[in-house]
Amino acid sequence: MALIDMENGVVRVRIVYDGAPHVGKTATIRALAHKLSSNSLLQYSDDLDINLLEYQGGIYDHLPIACQILSTPSHPQWHQRRKFLLSQADAIVFILDSRPEGLALGLEYLRQLQEFLKQLPDPAPLFLVQANFQDIPLALDTEKLHRFFINPTIKIMETSTLEELGIRETFVMAVRLAVERLNALKEKFQLFQGKLDFKTLEDWENTLHIQQSIPERTSLSLLMNELEKPKIVL
Ligand SMILES: Nc1nc2c(ncn2[C@@H]2O[C@H](COP(=O)(O)OP(=O)(O)OP(=O)(O)O)[C@@H](O)[C@H]2O)c(=O)[nH]1
Ligand SMILES: [Mg+2]
Numbered sequence: 001m002a003l004i005d006m007e008n009g010v011v012r013v014r015i016v017y018d019g020a021p022h023v024g025k026t027a028t029i030r031a032l033a034h035k036l037s038s039n040s041l042l043q044y045s046d047d048l049d050i051n052l053l054e055y056q057g058g059i060y061d062h063l064p065i066a067c068q069i070l071s072t073p074s075h076p077q078w079h080q081r082r083k084f085l086l087s088q089a090d091a092i093v094f095i096l097d098s099r100p101e102g103l104a105l106g107l108e109y110l111r112q113l114q115e116f117l118k119q120l121p122d123p124a125p126l127f128l129v130q131a132n133f134q135d136i137p138l139a140l141d142t143e144k145l146h147r148f149f150i151n152p153t154i155k156i157m158e159t160s161t162l163e164e165l166g167i168r169e170t171f172v173m174a175v176r177l178a179v180e181r182l183n184a185l186k187e188k189f190q191l192f193q194g195k196l197d198f199k200t201l202e203d204w205e206n207t208l209h210i211q212q213s214i215p216e217r218t219s220l221s222l223l224m225n226e227l228e229k230p231k232i233v234l
Contacts, residue, residue: 002090002182003194010056010066012196013178015171016085016125017051017071019095020109021224023102024132025071027161028095028170029053032069035168043201048081048208049073052201058175060182067175068196070204074109076224077215083116084211088198091177092117092127093170098139098158107148108220123184126177128155130170135160 001014017025026044029051033042040055053069072082086092094113096106110129117124129149133139142156157173159166185191198204215221 001088001197002178002185003192003196004063005066005196006193007195008066009063011060011063011182012066012068013090013175013182014068014070014088015091015093015174015178016089017069017093017095017130018082018086018109018113018127019072019074019130020097020102020105021074023074023095023097023106024159024161025074025095026051028093028130028132028159028167029069029071031161031164031167032171035164036171045201045205048078048205049075050085050204050208052204058179060179065175065179067178068199069171073208076218076221078212079216079218079221080212081208084208086113086116086125087120089125090181091174092125093130093174094127095130095132096145098131098133098141098145099136100138100140102133103140103148123181123188126180128157128170128173128177130166131156131158132161134158134165135162 003012005012017028019025033040033053036055039057040053043052050073051071055067055069056064058065070085072085094110131142131145142158145156146152157166157170159170182191198207
């Protein structure tokens, strides 16, 4: 989606935070808004369970970079909405619950993300892994996590939203990936001037409803619904 917005005199990029349910997407974007405070605006859609944060910082080709930061809805029943959001990204921060119990589902979501990125036209968005929950003693660190990845070049950033550690650094790294994509688009003469297509939270709500209005019944979504049912104790 990267573009030059001449009307507002900025370069626009989109950074999407993705990951399995309850890995800390909302907590990360809230912590980031807190860290970036003065230049940022945070909104949340109850309807769609997505966060939207606007932030202006950094320079590209003499123009300020305006970042639109979003999170994906993580329940597998909204798979099409997740895919659409990912397709609109310049850079993706994949959040992983680094506790041993969070790993299996996280790696499945990462596999889905990588499969999906392969289908996008070149240059596809680049991603990094945010290894969250590092304040928990049993959480796996970068070195241990690398053993689970086939690709040894995957960038891993350690974070804790509870302690607000690594959140800003991870975001800065994501902006660098977005700049890499800007360069790749420029090289291919695909960095165009234009207007931001989905700007407000309302634009996103309308678009995502159009992308998918009915929850998908995949085996993973049915399993998650079962797991999320409140347990009746007699
Ligand atoms: N200890 C600890 N708790 C965390 C951390 N990050 C998130 N949490 C907690 O984990 C829970 C889930 O975090 P959320 O930010 O709601 O996760 P999410 O990915 O937005 O969840 P969904 O949108 O429901 O998929 C909350 O209770 C957070 O406070 C972390 O780094 N350390
Ligand atoms: Mg959330």
